[in-house]
Amino acid sequence: MKTAKQLATLAKQAAPTIALATTSEKNDLLKKIAYSLQMNATSILEANEKDIQRAKQNNMNEQLLDRLRLTADRLEQLADSVLQLIHLPDEIGDLSAVIHRPNGLVIEERIVPFGVVGMIYEARPNVTVDACALALKTSNAIVLRGSSSAVESNKALVHTLKKAFEQTTIDPNCINLLENTSKAEATQFIKLKGLIDVLIPRGGAALIQKVVEEATIPVIETGVGNCHIYVAKSADLHLTKSIVLNAKTQRPSVCNACETLVVHEDFAKRHLSSLAEALLKEGVTLLGDSFAQSLHASIGSATDTDWSTEYLDLTLAIRCVSSTIEAISHINTFGTKHSDAIITNDNEEKEVFFTQVDSACVYHNASTRFTDGFEFGFGAEIGISTQKLHARGPMGLKALTTTKYCISGNGQIK
Amino acid sequence: MKTAKQLATLAKQAAPTIALATTSEKNDLLKKIAYSLQMNATSILEANEKDIQRAKQNNMNEQLLDRLRLTADRLEQLADSVLQLIHLPDEIGDLSAVIHRPNGLVIEERIVPFGVVGMIYEARPNVTVDACALALKTSNAIVLRGSSSAVESNKALVHTLKKAFEQTTIDPNCINLLENTSKAEATQFIKLKGLIDVLIPRGGAALIQKVVEEATIPVIETGVGNCHIYVAKSADLHLTKSIVLNAKTQRPSVCNACETLVVHEDFAKRHLSSLAEALLKEGVTLLGDSFAQSLHASIGSATDTDWSTEYLDLTLAIRCVSSTIEAISHINTFGTKHSDAIITNDNEEKEVFFTQVDSACVYHNASTRFTDGFEFGFGAEIGISTQKLHARGPMGLKALTTTKYCISGNGQIK
Structure with a gap:
């Protein structure tokens, strides 16, 4: 099993292949992912059944069991939601501002991907697919750390998603799953500043609290709603x-x-x-x-x-x-x-x-x-930010992008 | 001397008075601040001289001494830069988006202040004035933690700035200085999540590193430029x-x-x-x-x-x-x-x-x-972000604002 650092390093190396992909290359990959989910449904559901059996032995309550459970219908819905991303606009490379300075400098503010997104989340295996698809659509690589209770489902899902990369120029290391779900490895994961550009925790108050206190990667806090x-x-x-x-x-x-x-x-x-x-x-x-x-x-x-x-x-x-x-x-x-x-x-x-x-x-x-990205008309949601930095409220594709100033001159000095 | 927590609590209580101030009330306060700096120049320069003398005894090098030093000219420039903020647009309360949903919900995305900004910075006392003025223009309260080497200058400056609040409806606790410049108190300061909404460190690599590792408040990392x-x-x-x-x-x-x-x-x-x-x-x-x-x-x-x-x-x-x-x-x-x-x-x-x-x-x-807010035409600068969340590159007034979704309905349920 690879460590969080190894997986993040591979993702960082792979990130330029998705960053440089065209909109149609990315949409083609999303289509292949949707098909791969459909074609590999049996093995995914088998893996999920292992998680369900283990959870039952651990006396997981029915409500959590329901969140953990995948069915053929739910898998089809997941594939559908990936396909829907194809029709959403791709803003990567667009200019959010152009400034012409009196000295002749032209300052373009370009919309660019973060690079590598980190996601740490609990239970629901559908987040695995949603997060990967949203990251790829916004030209980001992603490293996932799901909960131990969903580890078999997550492994099967990521394995399935990686198959979709086979006939593309995009490196499958753009999506990586941390299979070691120990707490110690999670602590390593959230401190991988320099390898991971932004960390999005999704889960209960205890998880969010741990991340806020220990992470060195910049965090977008989500979800706890009183x-x-x-x-x-x-x-x-x-x-x-x-x-x-x-x-x-x-x-x-x-x-x-x-x-x-x-x-x-x-x-x-x-x-x-x-x-x-x-x-x-x-x-x-x-x-x-x-x-x-x-x-x-x-x-x-x-x-x-x-x-x-x-x-x-x-x-x-x-x-x-x-x-x-x-x-x-x-x-x-x-x-x-x-x-x-x-x-x-x-x-x-x-x-x-x-x-x-x-x-x-x-x-x-x-x-x-x-309060939901779909209800707000964003067409997708990676989480709901409860912090004030970068994104606030439901986060769609835009929240997975940042900007970069590109300044063109002809010899300007200060 | 008040603790960081006491000062931040006072700032949080005071914040609504600046959040609710009109543009003209804020601009009037900025004008009074500029005048107060001019009128109290003598006592500010005396306080600065104490810092300079102590720094010389501690063998501070000439370059750092120069950054610490205030002069009548520099004070006038500081007052000028506060006055210039008056002419910059006030975006607080503006709508960055309006979404009309098919179910009749109207979702306004309003530009709002953060609430309380925290600033931790080194040496240069002019940052004290710049940061306060930028925070107030964007309807934020601010808590400052400057370096121990500039503590007398900072105390005199904040005292001077607070005088400007006297004939206004805005609470002078909207600007507070942490006079206890111990490292232990700084550690308390950067963990005041819930009281301070965003933390901006400005200084050398060691300061930035400490903040990134220990802060629980969301951070906008700035400045280290290799x-x-x-x-x-x-x-x-x-x-x-x-x-x-x-x-x-x-x-x-x-x-x-x-x-x-x-x-x-x-x-x-x-x-x-x-x-x-x-x-x-x-x-x-x-x-x-x-x-x-x-x-x-x-x-x-x-x-x-x-x-x-x-x-x-x-x-x-x-x-x-x-x-x-x-x-x-x-x-x-x-x-x-x-x-x-x-x-x-x-x-x-x-x-x-x-x-x-x-x-x-x-x-x-x-x-x-x-790479500078003024050179980019922003008219002001609170720092240069080297992170990808929220703001990237030179940060002007906009970087000190966030958004809020205000949703109006007539009984919509899901």
């Missing part, structure tokens, strides 16, 4: 019910699901009981502050820990506030700068919320569930 | 002499000065001796590989360490190569991704160099000394 919906005084009950139920229950395990409801006391007095009933009916466990608890007998007691928790299940914390400013302060204190919504009919209040809530995505009268 | 000029086979001797002399000798202590000359052997055989004469005449020490040494008796011996060294003085390393590909490989191996130039009359060769040299700024037939 998302809030603030129900203001003037909110419409019908609209509120519909949005809150959707944001909490449609898919509770994802980062853009709602975790805490912040409710203005005036609204709470009138409608919290009815809203609570609707949520309880959908199986949601409710934990609230003393004000919330006083309004419905089935609301349990929330602590400060609840305000900070990304439940990722059918639990909802409820905090009552006496003003929009208090709501904003709660969100900025306990949130993760991911996605937060206000429900109100007051446009001035909406604007205060938009301006002062310090999150990647702020919503008015809509579900937080829309 | 810059190359590659003299290709077809280069014009006259043009080459002019550019190389400028890039090496005009101001050798800065990051965009040339440190290594890479020369095609064909050019070297014909012209290296003459080029060496011109450099020696300007007092440049030359260190070369054996090929270079064989062409002029005054060229000393260079080792691998020389290829990696940012001399920041009148020393130049010379490496001879037999092809452009070898030159590019040398630059990508030993360079710092800052600024590298090719001198050639061959446009195809220029394009290969532009595409394959992995640096923020690549030049054709011009001096590397132009």
Whole structure:
């Protein structure tokens, strides 16, 4: 098994072959990848079954098992999503700016790939394919470190993807998987500054935390979403019910699901009981502050820990506030700068919320569930950035590019 | 003396007052800062004199002393540069994109400030004023950690700047200086994730290295410049002499000065001796590989360490190569991704160099000394990014902003 450093070195050496590939060469490679996924479905599903069996022996819960599981249908969807990338524009080589200086210098700002992207992620093997395809479309090489629970699936997928390079001029080392999934090797991986240009972690809070603290490669932090919906005084009950139920229950395990409801006391007095009933009916466990608890007998007691928790299940914390400013302060204190919504009919209040809530995505009268590259119309998504550097919110192809200044002169000196 | 955490907490609390300030309120504050610098010149220069005296006792060399020294003229230039910011556009609140989705959602991508910027830097006290002014113009609060050698100057400058806030609605805690310049407190400072949104280090390689390894705040790496000029086979001797002399000798202590000359052997055989004469005449020490040494008796011996060294003085390393590909490989191996130039009359060769040299700024037939926010026409500069995330190359006001998605709906659920 190769070390992280060996794999990254190979990827760095291979990177120029994808950097110099034309749009049609890259699209041809993506097409071959989609076909290869279809043609090798049997061996991929066999490998995945090994992961599933091992996970079951380790008592993995059904929800995580479902994320780990590949099926023929899911493989076809994966291949489809690779094919869809072909139709998205290729901005590599485009000029994002041209500056003509008085001294005659012409400064072109060109859109260029990063070089080598590093990805460290958990469980879901579909990320393996998505990340490779997005990296290749943006002319980057990529080194992947998936979780140990998905290692057989990931090996089979990367092996399948590498086959697609066979009749091309692009080096298959443009995609490399770290098969050694030990923690020690992961630590080596995230310190490969100079070999890997950007590191994207995708996973739970513990993984993100480790990467932020230990990585020397520049990181784009993603994903942890302690998302809030603030129900203001003037909110419409019908609209509120519909949005809150959707944001909490449609898919509770994802980062853009709602975790805490912040409710203005005036609204709470009138409608919290009815809203609570609707949520309880959908199986949601409710934990609230003393004000919330006083309004419905089935609301349990929330602590400060609840305000900070990304439940990722059918639990909802409820905090009552006496003003929009208090709501904003709660969100900025306990949130993760991911996605937060206000429900109100007051446009001035909406604007205060938009301006002062310090999150990647702020919503008015809509579900937080829309924070997603596809829902934003980007056609693809590599993750959702919760940091403010480089990219913020859903990241499409553009987030995998950087720029370079190319300056042409005829002898200019300073 | 307040701790880094206390100062950052105060800055975070103060940040909304500058975030909500209008363009004219911010420009008014900048004007007051310029006046305050002029009115308090005497006490600033007295404080600077204390730093100078201490530095002399510590045997600081003349070049560093010069960087530390403030004069009435330099203070006036500093005030002038603050005034100039008033005339630069204020993009905060502008929309960088508007997306209308088929489901009726309107997604605005707004340009917003980071919140709190952290700056850790060495020696030059003018950075204190520049950084504060740039942060305020972009609606950010800032926490500064300057070097211990400039602490008296920095205290006097920040005290002076804070006076300018007196008759405004903007909280003076939007600019805070860490007066405790111990290394332990610096370590605390660069780990204040959650309080500081972005960290910009400016200084030598050791400082940058420490920040990259230990910071938990997202970092924009700046400044270390091991810059190359590659003299290709077809280069014009006259043009080459002019550019190389400028890039090496005009101001050798800065990051965009040339440190290594890479020369095609064909050019070297014909012209290296003459080029060496011109450099020696300007007092440049030359260190070369054996090929270079064989062409002029005054060229000393260079080792691998020389290829990696940012001399920041009148020393130049010379490496001879037999092809452009070898030159590019040398630059990508030993360079710092800052600024590298090719001198050639061959446009195809220029394009290969532009595409394959992995640096923020690549030049054709011009001096590397132009890598600078003012020379690029940005009107201001907070530093020169040598990383690929967020900003690359000279950073003007734009680099101190981020974006936020503001999504307006009328009940959309997923």
